[in-house]
Amino acid sequence: TLVESVIPGIAQADIDSFYQALKSSNRILALCGAGLSAASGLPTFRGAGGLWRTHDAMSLATPEAFAVDPGLVWQFYSYRRHMALKADPNRAHFALAELAKRKDFLCISQNVDGLSQRANHPSSSLKLIHGSLFDVKCTDFYCTHTEANFTDPIVPALEIPTIDDREIDPTSNTTREEVDISDINVKLTDVPVKDLPHCPTCETGLLRPGVVWFGEALPSATMDSIEDFLSSGPKVDIMLVIGTSATVHPAAGYIEAARYKGARIAVINMEDEAAHRSGLDFDRGDWFFRGDAAKVVPEILK
Ligand code: BV8
Numbered sequence: 001t002l003v004e005s006v007i008p009g010i011a012q013a014d015i016d017s018f019y020q021a022l023k024s025s026n027r028i029l030a031l032c033g034a035g036l037s038a039a040s041g042l043p044t045f046r047g048a049g050g051l052w053r054t055h056d057a058m059s060l061a062t063p064e065a066f067a068v069d070p071g072l073v074w075q076f077y078s079y080r081r082h083m084a085l086k087a088d089p090n091r092a093h094f095a096l097a098e099l100a101k102r103k104d105f106l107c108i109s110q111n112v113d114g115l116s117q118r119a120n121h122p123s124s125s126l127k128l129i130h131g132s133l134f135d136v137k138c139t140d141f142y143c144t145h146t147e148a149n150f151t152d153p154i155v156p157a158l159e160i161p162t163i164d165d166r167e168i169d170p171t172s173n174t175t176r177e178e179v180d181i182s183d184i185n186v187k188l189t190d191v192p193v194k195d196l197p198h199c200p201t202c203e204t205g206l207l208r209p210g211v212v213w214f215g216e217a218l219p220s221a222t223m224d225s226i227e228d229f230l231s232s233g234p235k236v237d238i239m240l241v242i243g244t245s246a247t248v249h250p251a252a253g254y255i256e257a258a259r260y261k262g263a264r265i266a267v268i269n270m271e272d273e274a275a276h277r278s279g280l281d282f283d284r285g286d287w288f289f290r291g292d293a294a295k296v297v298p299e300i301l302k
């Protein structure tokens with residue numbers, strides 16, 4: 001019965017049954033993806049925002065791409081650092097941080113945008129399984145340098161080019177406008193390797209973004225702590241699957257792992273394809289809340 005709840009399209013009965021389960025739950029797990037930050041203005045990987053210039057973001061997020069053209073890959077990451085720093089956490093980031101303060105809750109985030117951290121999500125209950133745009137590390141085989149770095153741009157050569165507005169609109173009274181380098185029609189300048197970020201410790205190594213690229217292993221300590229949360233102590237009663245296409249592994253595998261342990265799954269997504277991919281089973285009491293995570297998550301975690 002679709003008794004309109006406060007969120008259009010979502011039955012109040014579903015929200016009420018979720019409230020009941022949440023209240024009596026001992027342990028909650030969440031897997032978050034790019035859809036959690038969509039309302040903060042950050043493009044998702046596979047939506048329209050997934051295309052960066054002619055490149056599919058996934059082809060740039062690889063060690064091979066970085067080896068072939070570190071300048072292009074650094075421009076991609078420097079642009080995303082810039083966008084993430086300009087964005088703000090939305091109400092869903094804050095609602096998840098609040099949940100962590102009142103329940104035994106672990107949030108696995110595939111996002112590298114730093115927004116959960118800026119919503120003061122307690123670090124003990126936040127696992128960044130794909131790293132962060134704001135960690136950088138040395139690529140020299142023998143050097144272990146790694147650092148948190150929020151400098152934007154990280155080096156002058158990666159400054160987002162600006163353009164005199166009057167070139168676009170002679171009547172414009174603003175002067176400098178950032179060029180949208182994600183737009184394929186904008187020519188990208190080559191950034192020579194010598195002008196890219198280099199390691200302050202070994203002084204020779206090129207620095208790279210501290211994210212997990214496709215083909216790279218996820219941080220084992222992080223994976224161990226998630227394994228531990230799933231296999232020891234109280235069982236996970238509810239698994240939230242928020243704003244993720246559930247296509248990237250092994251991250252998506254945690255949904256099945258939680259179900260296997262008897263968790264009920266609640267998918268929050270704009271589309272139902274992710275719901276199906278998460279293997280929802282309404283007979284088992286799973287939920288699907290279709291909508292913007294920034295609206296749905298605060299409502300169901302109230
Ligand atoms: C590994 C960091 C092995 C970089 C990322 C074939 C089958 C299965 C697996 C594979 C395969 N071939 C290759 C693999 C492995 C590969 C993989 O899974 N590929 C997939 C794509 C086929 N995985 C790996 O390579 C992983 N490593 O397997 O290593 C190994 C083991 C030991 C030793 C050596 C090697 C590493 C994967 C990590 C890759 N790095 N990010 C960067 O960000 O640049 S993943 C990247 O995609 C992002 O982190 C992002 O999190 C992730 C997943 O995307 P989503 O977050 O789900 O975002 P997406 O755009 O897809 O979806 C958004 C969703 O939100 C949509 O459903 C949309 O409907 C919804 N939405 C939109 N708006 C809203 C919304 N929902 C709610 N509200 C809204 N407003």
Ligand code: ZN
Pocket residue numbers: 138139140143144145199200201202203204205
């Ligand atoms: Zn170094």
